[in-house]
Amino acid sequence: MAKQKTIFICQDCGYESPKWMGKCPGCGEWNSLVEEVQQTQNKAGTITFKTAPVHLNEVEVTREERLSTDLKELDRVLGGGMVRGSLVLVGGDPGIGKSTLLLQICENIGRKAKILYASGEESVKQIKIRADRLAITTPNLLLMAETNIDAIVQSINDLKPDVVIVDSIQTVFKPDLTSAPGSVSQVRETTIHLMRLAKESNTAIFIVGHVTKEGTLAGPRVLEHMVDCVLYFEGERHQSYRILRAVKNRFGSTNEIGIFEMRDKGLVEVDNPSLMFLSGRPINVSGSCVVCTLEGTRPVLAEVQALVSPTGFGIPRRMSTGIDYNRISLLMAVLEKKVGLHLQNHDAYINVIGGIRIEEPAADLGVITAIASSFKNFQVSPHTLLIGEVGLTGEVRAVNQVDKRVNEAFKLGFNVCIVPSENAKNLKQEKDLKVIGVKSVSEALEVIARNI
Known part of the structure; x- marks a missing residue:
């Protein structure tokens, strides 16, 4: 009877080794290699194709x-x-x-x-x-x-x-x-x-x-x-x-x-997920803004909340839920350098309500406004929607499919939409919806101050 051969396989990444190692070279995990008996016969699950190669033009495509x-x-x-x-x-x-x-x-x-x-x-x-x-x-x-x-x-x-x-x-x-x-x-x-x-x-x-x-x-x-x-x-x-x-x-x-x-x-x-995420939203409080993110073809409105308070330690604390931490650090640096908000001695906590995660940069303007609102203690109108990507120089850049986002806001009763100026040129003005185009973060904060 032939002697069985053993092999050590990482349970995290599948890396195979003839001997045991404490640290997996493939993924770097410790104590993840487990000894298993090596199969000498061909694997039964291997798929074999018996068809001959065909020309691309001869392949008939039907809808699945x-x-x-x-x-x-x-x-x-x-x-x-x-x-x-x-x-x-x-x-x-x-x-x-x-x-x-x-x-x-x-x-x-x-x-x-x-x-x-x-x-x-x-x-x-x-x-x-x-x-x-x-x-x-x-x-x-x-x-x-x-x-x-x-x-x-x-x-x-x-x-x-x-x-x-x-x-x-x-x-x-x-x-x-x-x-x-x-x-x-x-x-x-x-x-x-x-x-x-x-x-x-x-x-x-x-x-x-x-x-x-x-x-x-x-x-x-x-x-x-x-x-x-x-x-x-x-x-x-x-x-x-x-x-x-x-x-x-x-x-x-x-x-x-x-x-x-x-x-x-x-x-x-x-x-209607937008209505779900906005239910129970507080009115006339600082640090709260509404943004619109696209999930595939669906526009979703979500509330972003920020809490900025003086730090009790030498190093300020930054926490974010539902949005990338590095993106938050970038936006706060823009507020300090281009707007003049001194946030280096303040803790900042940012949260996207409802458990949704925002990954596209179109929510930058809303996030940066929520941080400024909490720091300056001013309220953003509950009927205002903010859309736009923020660059490192403080400019507000255009986003895609802004018409879908604005229409979703109009259906939910918003009457003011602050969008990048490049997008505002191509939008049709609605009777009960005011679309305002801005070029920079400072201009957007000034517009918000006038619409409080």
């Missing part, structure tokens, strides 16, 4: 067949619905609502398709209890509590469902491998099996992935490269709102977001 989930927010993120033969990875913190969302999908899709729900974390009775709470009554939903990938694949081949849900990929294992479920080898091999099955049977497969404390998907990084779509379910467990975001999508955009509200009967779609 999509299956609507009847959840507009989810369909928006997926690019119009789930694609048959696709492998979708859904990640999120424990208890955020991943299983609830997928079970609600079963109720909608079950009217027109057959679904297999394979759970490695719950028994079929536990799934039934949750289904009763969510009023899931579709007869086309089949349940199985199984962690063996061979048994799951055999059930898929026998039942031939249209949609398969595996919850979660970290609990599924392949008996041929000696490593524990959730290890790099197990996650990689089981995902390859499901990917091959999805392509061969034209079945849409959803797999649930756990998230580490750093906010990334647990397991090897190659997991995200193998699947067709990666969805992140974000939000605080103690808040009712959830944000579904695509970080990879081979069949659609990665800029769209879907917003849900967690209620006692499950997740409910939020049709």
Whole structure:
């Protein structure tokens, strides 16, 4: 009998080494290399193509067949619905609502398709209890509590469902491998099996992935490269709102977001997220401004709050939630140098209300106004919207799709929009909406002072 060979594999990045090392050379993590038995035979999950090469002009392109989930927010993120033969990875913190969302999908899709729900974390009775709470009554939903990938694949081949849900990929294992479920080898091999099955049977497969404390998907990084779509379910467990975001999508955009509200009967779609983020906004207080950010094709209005107070220590403290910390430091430097606000002896805390994260620079003007408002203790009109990117010389630069942002503000009752002067030239003035173009931060603050 041949001697088994062992190999050490990093559980974070998948780096392989013939000997154990305390620090992984691939990702730099300590104590992440785990000993596993090396497989000498060919991997069963390897995909082989038997087709001959063809000319590009001979390839016939047809529109991919999509299956609507009847959840507009989810369909928006997926690019119009789930694609048959696709492998979708859904990640999120424990208890955020991943299983609830997928079970609600079963109720909608079950009217027109057959679904297999394979759970490695719950028994079929536990799934039934949750289904009763969510009023899931579709007869086309089949349940199985199984962690063996061979048994799951055999059930898929026998039942031939249209949609398969595996919850979660970290609990599924392949008996041929000696490593524990959730290890790099197990996650990689089981995902390859499901990917091959999805392509061969034209079945849409959803797999649930756990998230580490750093906010990334647990397991090897190659997991995200193998699947067709990666969805992140974000939000605080103690808040009712959830944000579904695509970080990879081979069949659609990665800029769209879907917003849900967690209620006692499950997740409910939020049709107007701007109204949600602005609800309960304080009136006539300093340090509060409204900005507009684009999430894909959707304009979203959000409130930015700033609190500036004298520091009690030698080094001022800076904190930000929902916006990049380095961007905040840049904008505060512009306020000090170009506007003359002495912030070097003041702490600054910036927060985007509602749990949304703003990444585009179009919110710069609103953020910088909120900081100045808190420092000078003046109020910004609650019906004023600020749009614009701020440069290092204090200029306000043009942003894209400003007409969509202004129209969204008009629908929500805003009567003043402060935008870059380059964008103001191309905007059509509305009867009940005043659009003011500004060229610099100083000019914008002067305009705000006149409209208080």
